[in-house]
Amino acid sequence: MQFIQTCLKDSLVPGSFVVADYMVFALMLVVSAAVGVYFAWTDRDQRSSGDFLMGGRRLTALPVSLSLTASFMSAITVLSNPAEVYRYGANIGFYGISYVLTMVITSEVFLPVFYRLSITSTYEYLELRFNRTTRLLGTGLFIVQTILYTGIVIYAPALALNQVTGMDLWGAVISTGVVCTFYCTLGGLKAVVWTDVFQLGVMLAGFLSVIIRSVVLKDGVLPIISDSQEGGRLNFWDFDTNPLRRHTFWTISIGGTFVWVSIYGINQAQVQRYISCKSITHARLSLYINLLGLLSILLCSVFAGMCLFSVYKDCDPWTAGQVSAPDQLMPYLVMDILRDYPGLPGLFVAAAYSGSLSTVSSSINALAAVTVEDLIKPYTNMSEKHLSWTSKGLSLIYGVLCIGMAGLASLMGGILQAAISIFGIIGGPLLGMFTLGVLCPFANSKGVLLGLMSGLVVSLWLGIGAQIYPPTPAMTRPLSLTTEGCNFTTTDSFNWTSTVQPTQPTSFTTAPVNRTDDNWYSLSYLYFSPIGTIITISVGLLVSLFTGGWKVTVESRLTLTKEDTTLYHLVKFFKDTKGQLDLTRDRERFDGTNPGFCDVELDLTKRNIPA
Structure with a gap:
């Protein structure tokens, strides 16, 4: 209290x-x-x-x-x-x-x-x-x-x-x-x-x-x-x-x-x-x-x-x-x-x-x-x-x-x-670093480290530049706002009745007031992440290829395989059944290699749900 x-x-x-x-x-x-x-x-x-x-x-x-x-x-x-x-x-x-x-x-x-x-x-x-x-x-x-x-x-x-x-x-x-x-x-x-x-x-x-x-x-x-x-x-x-x-x-x-x-x-x-x-x-x-x-x-x-x-x-x-x-x-x-x-x-x-x-x-x-x-x-x-x-x-x-x-x-x-x-x-x-590991079996540690550093440098460069040279209103396009309907009469109500005189919003940018040009520092902030990802992957792949990445043997459990995806099993199901729904045969053929599906079968068995 x-x-x-x-x-x-x-x-x-x-x-x-x-x-x-x-x-x-x-x-x-x-x-x-x-x-x-x-x-x-x-x-x-x-x-x-x-x-x-x-x-x-x-x-x-x-x-x-x-x-x-x-x-x-x-x-x-x-x-x-x-x-x-x-x-x-x-x-x-x-x-x-x-x-x-x-x-x-x-x-x-x-x-x-x-x-x-x-x-x-x-x-x-x-x-x-x-x-x-x-x-x-x-x-x-x-x-x-x-x-x-x-x-x-x-x-x-x-x-x-x-x-x-x-x-x-x-x-x-x-x-x-x-x-x-x-x-x-x-x-x-x-x-x-x-x-x-x-x-x-x-x-x-x-x-x-x-x-x-x-x-x-x-x-x-x-x-x-x-x-x-x-x-x-x-x-x-x-x-x-x-x-x-x-x-x-x-x-x-x-x-x-x-x-x-x-x-x-x-x-x-x-x-x-x-x-x-x-x-x-x-x-x-x-x-x-x-x-x-x-x-x-x-x-x-x-x-x-x-x-x-x-x-x-x-x-x-x-x-x-x-x-x-x-x-x-x-x-x-x-x-x-x-x-x-x-x-x-x-x-x-x-x-x-x-x-x-x-x-x-x-x-x-x-x-x-x-x-x-x-x-x-x-x-x-x-x-x-x-x-x-x-x-x-x-x-x-x-x-x-x-x-x-x-x-x-x-x-x-x-x-x-x-x-x-x-x-x-x-x-x-x-994200680029993990993507190289999961999707690119020939990516090696040298490529990943150089790719990560390159991606960080470029994305930080763009991000800091955007703080110094923010986009102009022509690119952000704020919509119109008005105070024509305000009634500044009293001091005790929230409904726009303050004696405070209307003022312009304070500026949240550090750019020169009269700047009207746009450059790549004005890139949409939502593109910083994809640029960092793409730079990391591109540099990582190139460096890996030039440093013997194609000779590296990676355990299959550390990369994505086609058997891990839902799409693979859907295609396999329709191919095997030729479009005919046969749950009994499908269960017999299922070898349980994909943990994403084998537990579904176990749940059905435990609940005594008929095929």
Whole structure:
């Protein structure tokens, strides 16, 4: 209660949080912590690091799929996607195409290899396929980028929500960081997965509360769609192939696919979840069920952005100086339209922080996993019991580091955007590195290392150049906003009645004001990842060929084989049966070489399902 009173006393924003809102937010934290306590108690006899970090590899498809979706969503996404639609239009809906392609590529290319090897750390694969140097390099890049990004994920939404809702900034940062570290340290991967399931429900509920209230205010869905159409927000038919354009069908669908494959295909935080499933079929199902979750969240965030524009189409709060950054638009809308419903603003804030918790918990667990598997286990002879306690200690240490990084992020100012860009830039070269290992049997360690360094240099060069020479409005094409309908009359209402005079939005670029030219530094940020991947693969292949890569013999278990793919078995099935469905004969011919299908047969047998 003392925390609540302090937050209310320090609040400077009219219509800020009330006790009911803080109670909803606190309930979310309490439930998340309780899940950690529950799994710490039920798994109190676990004696191995594998049980703690991988859930004993006994997880099923549904909770893992929901955890994958929640881990993908951060508070930055919850706040930024609607603001993106508000400023640039709904063409980010094309991300749905990249999600579909990502799940297919991950399921058919990377999952079979990682699952077959039963690895804990994704980077363990690099040593099996190449050498220890590649493994340590990959691990180091992952640890640095994850700690940096996690700190930003904690701080950035807290700052946006603090400035709009009046919620105590550091109280929220520290409380979410401590609770997240608490249940990660106690419950391990199981706690992370099941809290993600709960937090995903909170995120959807927060979005729906805003959407439903907006629909009521605008007398239906059709007026919102009509307003968005008239305001140019339904810009789905932009097929411009110019790579300098920030968002088009091609940049989002192609560039987005590379970005998300680098997350789902090779990133430890995601891979660790689906290879913890009890069978490869459950792992594949978790990816495709997760796809439904991603599309649902995308649809909600895009429509929430359309609601945001419809409500404020005649009086833009950003141009009017009511908010200082676009990420504050959604919290402002919430405090405006839901201020008469105590608890609902708290629900939305709980949704935003649930995004932070799910991302941070996934990162902490993944950081502990790679540290134990890549930096401790190969160089010590610790018992499994000691490794389990070490894993818990590392979860605590990384949690504290992430909270500390949030404090450092508060001092970074304009570097935040650059740091987030660098996080994506590093993923492209790493994706190229793993792709060489999985798909190119003649790739060797020399080629991979030189390819990775070349990809990092080029992608970082482009990324840093883009910060110095950002694209012009002609390439980003922000849509028009107006303050003509604002009524600046009183000082006590959120509904655009402040005595503050309208001002122009502050500039977020460092480019010369009068610059009108575009160059390759203005390349769409979504192309940084594919360029890094392509450079890494190209250089890696050339160097491997010139250094005797064709003479290298690689174990078949370390590369993708045709028998690993679903397509191979579908073609084989129809070829053998000549289009006639005969499950009995198919079962007799099945030799079980592909673990992705043999467990289906076992499940059918156990359930006594007739052929």
